[in-house]
Amino acid sequence: MFKGDAFVAGAVVVVAVLVGLFTFYPVARILLSAVQESDGALSMRALVERLFAAKIWRLDCVTGGRSCGVGWNTLLLAVLTATTTTTLGLAFALVVTRTGFKAKRLLRVLTVLPIITPPFVIGLGLILIFGRSGLVNQLMEWAFTVAPSRWIYGLPGVWLAQTLAFTPVAFLVLIGVVEGVSPSLEEASQTLRAGRWHTFGRVSLPLMRPGLANAFLVGFIESIADFGNPIVLGGNFGVLSTEVFFSIVGAQLDQGRAAALGVLLLALALAAFFVQRRVVGPTVYTTISGKGDSGRPAPLPPLVRRLAFGVALPWATLTLTIYAMALAGGFVETWGRDYRPTLRHYAKAFSIEWGGGGIIWSGSAWRSFWTTLELASIAAPLTAALGILTAYLLVRQRFVGRAVFEFATMLSFAIPGTVIGVSYILAYNVPPVELTGTALILIVCFVFRNMPVGLRAGVAAMSQIDGSLDEASRTLGGKSFVTLRRVILPLLRPAVVAALVYSFVRAMTTVSAVIFLVSADYDMATTYIIHRVLNGDYGVAIAYSSVLIVLMLGAIGLIQLLVGERKLRRAATAHAPLPTGPIPA
Amino acid sequence: MTERRAARIELSRVTKQYGPVTAVRDVSFTIDAGSLVTLLGPSGCGKTTTLRLIAGLETVTSGRILIGDDDVTALGATDRNVSMVFQSYALFPHMSVLDNVAYGPRVAGRSRRHAAEVAREALAGVGLAELGDRLPSELSGGQQQRVAIARALVLEPRVLLFDEPLSNLDARLRRQMREEIRTLQRRLGITVVYVTHDQEEALGVSDRIIVMNHAGVAQEGRPRELYDSPDDVFVAGFMGEANRVKGVLQRLDDRTGRVTIGGLTRMLPHRGLADGAVDVAIRPEAILISRGDVEDGVLRGTVSQAAYLGSRMEYSIASELGELFVTSPAVDAPLAPGATVGLTLAAHGITLIRP
Numbered sequence: 001m002f003k004g005d006a007f008v009a010g011a012v013v014v015v016a017v018l019v020g021l022f023t024f025y026p027v028a029r030i031l032l033s034a035v036q037e038s039d040g041a042l043s044m045r046a047l048v049e050r051l052f053a054a055k056i057w058r059l060d061c062v063t064g065g066r067s068c069g070v071g072w073n074t075l076l077l078a079v080l081t082a083t084t085t086t087t088l089g090l091a092f093a094l095v096v097t098r099t100g101f102k103a104k105r106l107l108r109v110l111t112v113l114p115i116i117t118p119p120f121v122i123g124l125g126l127i128l129i130f131g132r133s134g135l136v137n138q139l140m141e142w143a144f145t146v147a148p149s150r151w152i153y154g155l156p157g158v159w160l161a162q163t164l165a166f167t168p169v170a171f172l173v174l175i176g177v178v179e180g181v182s183p184s185l186e187e188a189s190q191t192l193r194a195g196r197w198h199t200f201g202r203v204s205l206p207l208m209r210p211g212l213a214n215a216f217l218v219g220f221i222e223s224i225a226d227f228g229n230p231i232v233l234g235g236n237f238g239v240l241s242t243e244v245f246f247s248i249v250g251a252q253l254d255q256g257r258a259a260a261l262g263v264l265l266l267a268l269a270l271a272a273f274f275v276q277r278r279v280v281g282p283t284v285y286t287t288i289s290g291k292g293d294s295g296r297p298a299p300l301p302p303l304v305r306r307l308a309f310g311v312a313l314p315w316a317t318l319t320l321t322i323y324a325m326a327l328a329g330g331f332v333e334t335w336g337r338d339y340r341p342t343l344r345h346y347a348k349a350f351s352i353e354w355g356g357g358g359i360i361w362s363g364s365a366w367r368s369f370w371t372t373l374e375l376a377s378i379a380a381p382l383t384a385a386l387g388i389l390t391a392y393l394l395v396r397q398r399f400v401g402r403a404v405f406e407f408a409t410m411l412s413f414a415i416p417g418t419v420i421g422v423s424y425i426l427a428y429n430v431p432p433v434e435l436t437g438t439a440l441i442l443i444v445c446f447v448f449r450n451m452p453v454g455l456r457a458g459v460a461a462m463s464q465i466d467g468s469l470d471e472a473s474r475t476l477g478g479k480s481f482v483t484l485r486r487v488i489l490p491l492l493r494p495a496v497v498a499a500l501v502y503s504f505v506r507a508m509t510t511v512s513a514v515i516f517l518v519s520a521d522y523d524m525a526t527t528y529i530i531h532r533v534l535n536g537d538y539g540v541a542i543a544y545s546s547v548l549i550v551l552m553l554g555a556i557g558l559i560q561l562l563v564g565e566r567k568l569r570r571a572a573t574a575h576a577p578l579p580t581g582p583i584p585a
Numbered sequence: 586m587t588e589r590r591a592a593r594i595e596l597s598r599v600t601k602q603y604g605p606v607t608a609v610r611d612v613s614f615t616i617d618a619g620s621l622v623t624l625l626g627p628s629g630c631g632k633t634t635t636l637r638l639i640a641g642l643e644t645v646t647s648g649r650i651l652i653g654d655d656d657v658t659a660l661g662a663t664d665r666n667v668s669m670v671f672q673s674y675a676l677f678p679h680m681s682v683l684d685n686v687a688y689g690p691r692v693a694g695r696s697r698r699h700a701a702e703v704a705r706e707a708l709a710g711v712g713l714a715e716l717g718d719r720l721p722s723e724l725s726g727g728q729q730q731r732v733a734i735a736r737a738l739v740l741e742p743r744v745l746l747f748d749e750p751l752s753n754l755d756a757r758l759r760r761q762m763r764e765e766i767r768t769l770q771r772r773l774g775i776t777v778v779y780v781t782h783d784q785e786e787a788l789g790v791s792d793r794i795i796v797m798n799h800a801g802v803a804q805e806g807r808p809r810e811l812y813d814s815p816d817d818v819f820v821a822g823f824m825g826e827a828n829r830v831k832g833v834l835q836r837l838d839d840r841t842g843r844v845t846i847g848g849l850t851r852m853l854p855h856r857g858l859a860d861g862a863v864d865v866a867i868r869p870e871a872i873l874i875s876r877g878d879v880e881d882g883v884l885r886g887t888v889s890q891a892a893y894l895g896s897r898m899e900y901s902i903a904s905e906l907g908e909l910f911v912t913s914p915a916v917d918a919p920l921a922p923g924a925t926v927g928l929t930l931a932a933h934g935i936t937l938i939r940p
Contacts, residue, residue: 005661471642472675474662476689476740486692490679 007481008397015390016405021433022448023412026423027266033259033426071264074224074239077155078268081162082219088163089170089215090208091311093178098300099308107312110168110319115502116552118509118526119228120533121545123161125322126152126233127538128329130160133337135325153235161229164319166222170215177211197301210279217276224268225416227512228526232533240265241418241512248422248516259426262419273414330543345539350547365544368528375439375522376507379446383503384496386447387454392484394455395462396470413452417512420449425516437519445517446507453506454499461495462488505552591619591776592653592743594639599648601634608634610800611648616793618653621770621777623787626797627823633748635797636780640746641665652744668737669746672753674729676721682732683708683717689740707739708732711769727758734769745770747779751786763790784824788812796820814854814936821866821938828872830906832865834858834937844937847884847906849930856937864938869912871934874900875927876920883927888920904928 035044095101129135130152140146151157181204189199227241234242240261248258300308333340349365361370393399394406424445428435435441465488473483489496511526518527525548532541594616601609609631616622624632637643639650641662649658657665668689676685687704691697708714711731721729730750737745750766751759767790770777781787787794788808796803796811796819803823804816815821818829832846834855842855846865853865875883886904898919900911909928920926 466673466675468671468673468675469677471640471662472669472671472677472736473688473692474642475640475665475667475669475746476692476736477663478688478692479663482692486688487677491677 005480007479007484008393008399011389012393012397012399012405015386015393016408018386019408019412019448022444023415023420024408026420026427027415029427030259030262030266030419030423033255034263036256036259070238070240070243070261073155073237074241074265074268077158077162077230077239078220078223080155080159081166081223082216084159084163085166085170085219085222086174086212086215088167088311088315089172089174090178090212091308091315092167092171093174094300094304094308095312096175097178099305101309107171107316110171110316113168113319113323116505116509116549116556117165118529118545118548119165119226119511120232120526120530121326121549122164122322123157123229123232124329124533124538124542124545125326126157126161126164128325128335128542129322130157133335150235153233154237157233157235158230158237158239161233162223162226164322165226165229166219167315167319169222170219173215173218174208174211177208177215180211181207195301196299197303200301200304213279214276217272217279221269221272221276221414224265224272225418225512227418227515228530231530240268241416244418244422245515248425255426258422262422265416266419269414269416269419270411273411277410326542327546327549330539330546333539335538345543346547349540349543364540365525365528365547368523368525369544369547371439371522372508372525375442375446375524376504379443379450379507380500380504382443383447383450383507384454384499387451387456387499387503388458388489388492388496390451391455391458391462392488395459396467396488397480409452409455412448417449417510418516420445421513421516424513436517437521439522441517442514442522442524445513446503446510449510449513450503450506453502457495457498457502458492461492465491501556504555508548508552590653590743591774593618593651594744594776594778595649595651596635596639597649597651599635599638599650600646601631601638601643602646607800609638612797612800612802613648614795614802614805616776616778618776619774620792621767621779621790622793622795623779623781623791624795624797625781625784625787625823626803627782630797631800632780632782632797636669636746636748636778639744639778640667640669642669666740666742667744667746668740668742669748670730670733670737670750672749674721674733674753676729676732676736678721680721681717682713682719682721682724685721685732686717686736686739688736693740703739704735707735710738711735711765726754727762730754730762731765734766738769738773742775744776744778747777749780749782751781751783759786760789766790788824796823798823813933814856815866815938817939818864818866821936826869826910827866828869828906828909829938830865830867830909832863832937834860834863836860846930847904849884851930851935853935853937856939858937858939864940866936866938867909867930868934869899869910871931872902872909872911873929873931874902874911874913874915874920875929876924883929886926886928888922888924888926891920891922893919902926902928 092107096104096107101107127134130137132150134152137149152160185203185207186199189203190196194202224240227245230237230239230242231245238246244258244261244265247254247261299305329335330345331341331343332338333342333344348363350363350369353360353362361367390409394402394409399405424441425436427433428441435444469487469491470483473487478486509526511530514524515527515530518524525544529541529544532538532544596615597613599609599612600607612631612635624635626632634643638645639652641657641660641664645658649656651657652665652667676682677688680688683701683704686707687697687700690700690703695703705714705717708717711734713728713731713735716724716728716732721732724732730753733750747766751762754762763786766777766779779787779790791808793806794808794811795805798819804811804820811820811824815824815827821827821829830846832844834842834844836842836855837852840854841852842858842860844851844853844863844865846867884904884906886902886909888900889903889908890901892899893916896914896916898913898916900913900920902909902911911928
């Protein structure tokens with residue numbers, strides 16, 4: 001059924017085995033652990049007890065008294081975050097596409113930030129502004145002698161941080177949705193004498209509804225999977241992802257509980273994922289057809305326009321302020337008490353000395369920095385290769401079990417990092433595959449966490465490449481591997497670069513999964529920073545984060561430069577529709 | 586150049602299914618070596634799937650395909666010695682024109698120099714020797730088409746397949762390319778299978794035409810046969826316009842019969858149909874219009890619509906046979922709607938069809 005093509009058959013088997021071994025086997029292990037008593041005996045009671053433990057589902061916060069269970073916390077936070085990110089994302093998307101707003105490029109830049117930002121940087125920035133010794137509290141104390149408040153530690157803070165962090169994601173989803181509403185439908189509505197308000201409310205908005213639902217679910221999934229912000233800002237407000245962490249690294253050291261919480265988190269994520277697939281899947285209402293759809297989008301009704309601007313602009317300002325604070329925080333003595341400028345934190349983290357044998361990397365951060373750089377550099381090409389190869393198999397080949405294969409790879413997108421972290425510990429701490437404490441487990445984790453990014457880039461790009469190019473190659477005698485190497489890969493160069501950049505950057509900035517997997521020998525930049533934050537050592541944490549962000553920007557720029565913008569563009573335009581005009585005389 | 590052996594193609598009871606959908610159902614035909622045969626039909630009739638089955642881009646669900654004397658049913662496209670010119674041309678956008686044409690020889694393991702040499706030769710064969718360094722996107726549609734043909738020919742295939750090759754060209758260029766393809770095919774003497782949905786194109790280019798409909802072969806024959814004696818309503822309507830009217834057949838001998846259509850009578854081949862009511866297809870140019878007083882033995886009609894199309898007039902004429910579609914070369918004396926006319930039948934362009 002592989003049309004006798006050894007390469008395709010081999011590739012399918014290799015990818016299937018790898019995904020099975022490094023995604024599904026660990027998940028199976030975590031499911032198993034969740035039903036095991038501490039002595040190893042299987043017991044459904046253990047699972048039920050763990051899943052419905054009062055600590056997860058108690059409702060004390062409603063009746064007054066103590067805090068609610070982490071299950072409710074997680075759900076509440078996710079719903080709140082998804083609501084605000086969707087609203088803000090829509091406001092941004094409307095401002096960018098439907099108004100004459102000038103600084104559109106700036107807003108686009110904002111969308112890159114969450115990709116290159118370690119997930120806790122927003123939390124750090126918020127602490128610097130709203131924390132106990134943050135700017136706002138100090139101002140209030142100085143002006144009105146109001147006692148400093150701790151409101152930022154807990155639900156409000158985490159919600160704010162997640163909203164800041166994930167609004168760009170919602171924006172990216174929604175800008176496609178808003179642009180996908182065909183202007184001709186709006187024009188049709190207007191020619192039928194509907195006013196702007198009517199057109200927006202009765203035509204545009206309903207057409208966007210599936211997209212809005214999708215953005216909401218994306219926000220929901222991001223929120224429950226988020227680890228960096230809750231751990232920095234959560235305080236007593238625990239959510240599933242942090243609870244999993246504390247039950248495995250804290251004093252509790254209860255693997256069964258960690259596994260059960262992980263299973264619960266996984267169930268929530270998968271449920272949201274399936275709902276999302278249903279929403280996005282079959283009902284394609286958006287009006288993207290092959291035909292050119294000219295016409296101008298209808299201008300927004302004045303009220304909606306003012307609302308969109310009123311929401312989007314202050315928010316953009318807040319985001320930029322937080323980044324500015326986060327960067328500035330590394331250059332002062334002690335935030336909140338002593339604002340004298342200093343390079344002390346940078347020196348502590350990144351000092352270099354000249355010793356007898358040459359350079360001594362004496363800063364405290366160098367070790368984790370080099371480890372991170374090295375592992376990310378190893379993981380990035382592997383991730384890109386696996387992602388693109390999988391995309392090729394999914395888009396271009398038909399084979400038995402393709403649907404299952406696709407489903408499995410899609411499913412692995414939805415597994416939260418914390419769950420992967422725990423499941424890797426459970427799965428690879430013991431034979432047959434014993435990996436914990438090695439660099440390999442980190443690389444494997446990067447590759448299989450980030451492969452979906454390469455896969456998506458590959459699928460998107462490959463769907464743009466006309467299948468007749470492959471067929472032309474085949475009729476000219478090119479076997480699958482030759483076709484892939486000589487025809488598809490050169491055309492996919494932009495996607496390959498994107499996959500390389502993303503997987504490198506994400507390997508540098510991820511926290512949730514690797515925090516379980518780092519060891520004394522292999523500490524990562526992000527986990528090092530997290531531990532500095534948890535120790536209250538903000539100066540070094542901020543300095544280190546700033547270095548990472550600058551490094552990411554540099555890496556993205558460098559790769560763009562190396563690959564060559566010109567060649568990218570040439571290949572990108574080359575598969576535009578072929579000109580059909582007559583031969584010029 | 587080495588000797589080019591044109592090959593015959595034989596499909597025997599070929600069926601292709603995609604899940605519950607049957608794209609090609611039990612199709613059999615033979616294409617002679619060195620001939621140009623078109624697969625003609627409306628979209629979705631299975632013609633492109635049939636072509637792709639011959640190319641080896643799809644695998645048959647059942648049946649056999651022979652190219653020359655070889656059974657290629659189980660072979661993939663890579664191993665069939667068949668080349669194809671795609672509807673979109675499928676030129677590799679990241680390679681120069683020369684590299685595109687040299688792709689086949691390169692993949693087959695020839696040296697870079699040798700591949701470039703044969704590629705240059707092939708490009709010269711289609712009149713594009715100077716454009717080897719350009720990118721495909723820098724060429725016009727007709728030039729891209731020629732590059733695609735050169736790329737397909739460079740491997741000296743036994744069979745060359747064209748999938749709607751002219752659909753991306755404008756009308757004027759279409760005729761020119763059609764003639765070039767025909768000339769090339771005659772010069773090289775190769776077997777060509779050509780898919781199109783345009784009956785004029787098919788009539789103009791083919792040795793034989795295979796008309797397909799509903800995943801099967803509707804009729805097969807020389808262009809003239811198909812136009813003059815379509816087997817059924819579908820072929821009659823697809824090979825040009827046709828009026829379908831009722832008539833009464835009376836068989837005279839084993840070939841011909843007398844057919845009465847309205848008040849008109851004709852001798853026609855009875856095509857094995859039984860006496861009694863029959864369907865008759867009449868080409869719009871086979872209805873002759875006479876103006877003024879209507880004599881006996883002539884059908885009476887009233888012009889209901891008239892359109893001027895440059896080289897001819899098109900009329901809708903109400904008659905006792907129903908609304909008739911008639912064309913007339915008499916553009917200098919057009920009839921106005923409402924005019925009363927007499928209608929007679931020409932010698933050709935009338936045939937009995939199977940219901």
